[in-house]
Amino acid sequence: MIRNILLSTLLSLKAHKLRVFLTMIGIIIGIAAVVTVSSLGEGMREETLSLINAADANAVKITYQSEDSSNEQMYSSESSDFTFSKADMKRLNRIPGVSSVTADFGDSYGMNSSVQSTYSNGDYFGSFFGTQLAAYQKDAPLEIGRNLLKTDEGNNVIVLSGDIVEALSYEMDVTAADLVGSAVNIDGYMFKVVGVKQPIVYDEFGNSAESADYTWNDMATSDVPQTAFTLLTAAKPINAIQLKVSDDTDRASVVSSAVSQLMENYPDVEGYFEEDTSNQQMIDEFNDYLSSMILFLMAITAISLLVGGIGVMNIMYVSVSERKREIGIRRAIGAKPRDIWLQFMLEAVIITFIGGFIGLSLGYGIAQIVSSVVGMPATLTTQTMLISTSVSVLTGLIFGIIPAINAAKINPIKAIYN
Incomplete structure (x- = not known):
């Protein structure tokens, strides 16, 4: 039928x-x-x-949380008065599976964990600007000038990000060519500008036009030699420690070893050490x-x-x-x-x-x-x-x-x- x-x-x-x-x-x-x-x-x-995940796939951020830390503090750059030391970084660098250790100063706004940077204040003939400062890692496409060289180590030279030209243009008539060869004051230290990066280009959806060679992080930072970066950050408190885990290493075991090592170093602290998951929480919220x-x-x-x-x-x-x-x-x-x-x-x-x-x-x-x-x-x-x-x-x-x-x-x- x-x-x-x-x-x-x-x-x-x-x-x-x-x-x-x-x-x-x-x-x-x-x-x-x-x-x-x-x-x-x-x-x-x-x-x-x-x-997002590719940028931070092997990155681990270890933070300190006090016993009374609130959820709001977990998203802030400074959740307590505790700060890490350079000695902590050296000890954690000896953990098997850790390929590199960098300091997190709590002001790396918008940067992924693979970039060691800090927010700095600049002054160009009385016109003030802010910039995300990073230790030089690789060349970037320039508007004018040159990238940093190995011979620049020990010298106060800087390659400015392209958005600084736009920021300064609101107060004075200045171009990228005017900046090259001039001196700028960065956190009280004078730096000679040797290059200016190309400005970041955004598409119609507001996304930065990244390529296989250059990311938003590469273009948004102003680069200085490692020695100059160490000088500028010497007095800054280390709010967290960034670990880079090797590809063939279990991430969970590295986190466990790092937390155990820090607890042994600071047995009298009232708080605890943990991996910062606020970035993952924000990713989940975004998803x-x-x-x-x-x-x-x-x-x-x-x-x-x-x-x-x-x-x-x-x-x-x-x-x-x-x-x-x-x-x-x-x-x-x-x-x-x-x-x-x-x-x-x-x-x-x-x-x-x-x-x-x-x-x-x-x-x-x-x-x-x-x-x-x-x-x-x-x-x-x-x-x-x-x-x-x-x-x-x-x-x-x-x-x-x-x-x-x-x-x-x-x-x-x-x-x-x-």
Whole structure:
């Protein structure tokens, strides 16, 4: 019986191809819109999180927390009066699996843990500016001048970040060329400017245009030789210690060894040492925010599915009206009301399922086109495919049930007579 009903349903759909296609259009557009938004949103989230995680994949930040530390203090740069020493850094550097140890001065705003930097105040002929100062690690693309050299060790020379020119231009008429060769005051020490980095370029989404060779951190800092950086940070308190873990080393064991070592060094402290997870917490919050935003946009685009569902219901009503004689004849030769109901329900579900599949393919194709144009990755997840398919089938069930019930209630004698 089920086989006969399914065969009858397919034959009925085949006999009205144009009507079936027009019925599908609303579903196709609705599912395509949802899939497009979801694919682009998921792609953007995965790329953003991968960049964040890649930057700090092997980095461990050890901090001290007092017993009465609050949640707000965990996000601040100074959670207690305790400070680490250079001796602590040397001891932790001897832990197996630790490739490098750097000091965290609590003011490396926006920098990832692979960059040792500190916030410094500058003065150029009475015009003040702030800059994130870093010990020179590698060359950066310059607007003018040169990068630092090994022979610069021991000299007070500096390569300024490109945003300093913009900051100074609000107070005086100055260009990058004017700065090269001049002297600037950095935290009370005079430095000769030997180069100015290119300004950071942002795309239409507000993201910095990073490349495989240069990151935002490389461009946002002003670089000085290691000896000069040590001089400028000599009097600054060390609020945390950054550890770089080797690729083949268990991260958890390194953290455990570092915490145990510090507890042995400071047995009388009232607080405790731990890995700073505030960055991970912020990543989780950012991930939750993106997920909520994606769901919100999907909900808005899903409104078109309501329009598509109403279209399905309308066409099914028309189909019931046109096929009253067919329904009456089937009832007269023994078909039960539930058989009529099942056939019309199957028609609605098959129409929306096929429309959903076409919309899924179309939506992913549109997402790929947008991705290639704007450079934003598109990711179609299994969850999106399952949700899209389920929603399309559910649309057929919801909007097809009333016409199906009406078809099942038709009086066979009146239907044949009419």
